Amino acid sequence: xxxxxxxxxxxxxxxxxxxxxxxxxxxxxxxxxxxxxxxxxxxxxxxxxxxxxxxxxxxxxxxxxxxxxxxxxxxxxxxxxxxxxxxxxxxxxxxxxxxxxxxxxxxxxxxxxxxxxxxxxxxxxxxxxxxxxxxxxxxxxxxxxxxxxxxxxxxxxxxxxxxxxxxxxxxxxxxxxxxxxxxxxxxxxxxxxxxxxxxxxxxxxxxxxxxxxxxxxxxxxxxxxxxxxxxxxxxxxxxx
Amino acid sequence: xxxxxxxxxxxxxxxxxxxxxxxxxxxxxxxxxxxxxxxxxxxxxxxxxxxxxxxxxxxxxxxxxxxxxxxxxxxxxxxxxxxxxxxxxxxxxxxxxxxxxxxxxxxxxxxxxxxxxxxxxxxxxxxxxxxxxxxxxxxxxxxxxxxxxxxxxxxxxxxxxxxxxxxxxxxxxxxxxxxxxxxxxxxxxxxxxxxxxxxxxxxxxxxxxxxxxxxxxxxxxxxxxxxxxxxxxxxxxxxxxxxxxxxxxxxxxxxxxxxxxxxxxxxxxxxxxxxxxxxxxxxxxxxxxxxxxxxxxxxxxxxxxxxxxxxxxxxxxxxxxxx
Ligand SMILES: Nc1ncnc2c1ncn2[C@@H]1O[C@H](COP(=O)(O)OP(=O)(O)OP(=O)(O)O)[C@@H](O)[C@H]1O
Ligand SMILES: [Mg+2]
Numbered sequence: 001x002x003x004x005x006x007x008x009x010x011x012x013x014x015x016x017x018x019x020x021x022x023x024x025x026x027x028x029x030x031x032x033x034x035x036x037x038x039x040x041x042x043x044x045x046x047x048x049x050x051x052x053x054x055x056x057x058x059x060x061x062x063x064x065x066x067x068x069x070x071x072x073x074x075x076x077x078x079x080x081x082x083x084x085x086x087x088x089x090x091x092x093x094x095x096x097x098x099x100x101x102x103x104x105x106x107x108x109x110x111x112x113x114x115x116x117x118x119x120x121x122x123x124x125x126x127x128x129x130x131x132x133x134x135x136x137x138x139x140x141x142x143x144x145x146x147x148x149x150x151x152x153x154x155x156x157x158x159x160x161x162x163x164x165x166x167x168x169x170x171x172x173x174x175x176x177x178x179x180x181x182x183x184x185x186x187x188x189x190x191x192x193x194x195x196x197x198x199x200x201x202x203x204x205x206x207x208x209x210x211x212x213x214x215x216x217x218x219x220x221x222x223x224x225x226x227x228x229x230x231x232x233x234x235x236x237x238x239x240x
Numbered sequence: 241x242x243x244x245x246x247x248x249x250x251x252x253x254x255x256x257x258x259x260x261x262x263x264x265x266x267x268x269x270x271x272x273x274x275x276x277x278x279x280x281x282x283x284x285x286x287x288x289x290x291x292x293x294x295x296x297x298x299x300x301x302x303x304x305x306x307x308x309x310x311x312x313x314x315x316x317x318x319x320x321x322x323x324x325x326x327x328x329x330x331x332x333x334x335x336x337x338x339x340x341x342x343x344x345x346x347x348x349x350x351x352x353x354x355x356x357x358x359x360x361x362x363x364x365x366x367x368x369x370x371x372x373x374x375x376x377x378x379x380x381x382x383x384x385x386x387x388x389x390x391x392x393x394x395x396x397x398x399x400x401x402x403x404x405x406x407x408x409x410x411x412x413x414x415x416x417x418x419x420x421x422x423x424x425x426x427x428x429x430x431x432x433x434x435x436x437x438x439x440x441x442x443x444x445x446x447x448x449x450x451x452x453x454x455x456x457x458x459x460x461x462x463x464x465x466x467x468x469x470x471x472x473x474x475x476x477x478x479x480x481x482x483x484x485x486x487x488x489x490x491x492x493x494x495x496x497x498x499x500x501x502x503x504x505x506x507x508x509x510x511x512x513x514x515x516x517x518x519x520x521x522x523x524x525x526x527x528x529x530x531x532x533x534x535x536x537x538x539x540x541x542x543x544x545x546x547x548x549x550x551x552x553x554x555x556x557x558x559x560x561x562x563x
Contacts, residue, residue, distance in 0.1 A: 002340075003341065006337065006340040006341055007341070010326075010329075010337050014328060017328075018328060077324075083320070083322050083324045084324040084325070084326060085324075086285075086290055086318075086320045086322075086324050087318075087320070087324050087338065087341075087385070088341070089289070089290050090288040090289060090290050090313055090316065090318050090320075091313060091338075091341040091342055092310045092311075092313040092314040092341075092342060092343060093310075093341060094310065238290065238291055238292055239292065
């Protein structure tokens, strides 16, 4: 536990002092603000937060991979040739602790993003009369959704030495996963099954203010699976 | 403290380390020598649990590196060859991070940091970003990182590479002071360093051990074989050569240069150290003896001899008996 925290702490500090953290935070504030303004300013404004959440998830897909790209690919070096993974893998920490520490750091920074966007929720509360349940549901949904994208990003970061490749593959595959959710109303059973893997379909309940056990379990298993795969990739880097 | 038995490490079809076995006792400093690509770094990476061995057994402080890897890693301080550092951290926060990862508690932390920064000459740069340090200071950071948790076993891959002469001396002092309580394996390409620092030398070539001895033993060992003595003497050339060739054990005499009156510089190939016999032959023949010596063989000669292949094969057999 202590080791996980030691690793997470370093990464969180790097987010708050390094350029990537600033870029992600500014993008988030700017674009989430813009989405908020456009939706609230439109004549058909319904003081319903669902469109805001829906658009923000796309934004998350674009910015979260920037947080995870460095986590494992950066340790391998590739881009800068630092190879600090050698230090980590010869320290008395397990591969699980390494992966969990990295993941925890990205989750903590993501939480700070979500907290910042909390001002929008407050504004909605003041300006309109939204359902508090929906706001809470939407925010919990954010956490699970982001947790999924971050785990995916960490996995891709464990596959490659290049941070750029890690970021691009994460964005592309998140978008692909997003798109296959449109198959869920397709008559074909196999396409419907494919859609089940998309995080989006498991997300909509949250926006309606429903936190269902089924969806929570889906997200947790998906995240566990991705972290486990990352752990395997880290372990296998000893063989490569 | 360290026991290596029949260690093999292959990268695909290339065997980088080929059945090596050796032991290091507690408190000993072992120098690892070998030409580029000999397999030094690979061996160290296996010992530090970074790479899994293809076959063989390694025990460090009584723990098996495959089965009790975490226990082994707790006891090892490792300076990798490429000196991995986080360029975006300050010296102090980097060392703190490495100390915490290696299990140093908060209460010991500041004492350990001060001690290790002091011994690596980093105290006045403690707040600088590592990315802004020069190559030599980065090397010092890497060394400090290996020492920070006061490990029982230190594995240092070329610890003095790219340091300035003063710092090289300091680092050697530091390493020597650590011996006794710590067991140290270091690799280097600086041969005099081995004689200054190490208790024992392990020379490897193409993944195989070619010598395992003390630096002195290594130097003396070759002196017993065939020798080429240099001799300066004055007198008639043919008579001189004849007298020398008549000495038992001399297989050949060649003239390097010189004249009857100033004397000749001669190279005498002999089966051993025949200085007395040669001197007697020269004096009894009525020639003027001006000089006679066995050239002092440096570690460098021995290194070249053991690691270039024709010569290496000849010496390999006795070397393996030692190992
Ligand atoms: N990751 C790798 N994949 C394939 N082959 C490798 C790898 N690392 C090392 N080798 C090979 O293994 C052999 C031993 O390399 P090693 O790095 O151990 O040499 P070394 O003794 O440390 O040399 P140097 O003095 O140059 O540091 C070399 O032939 C090298 O090409
Ligand atoms: Mg090397």
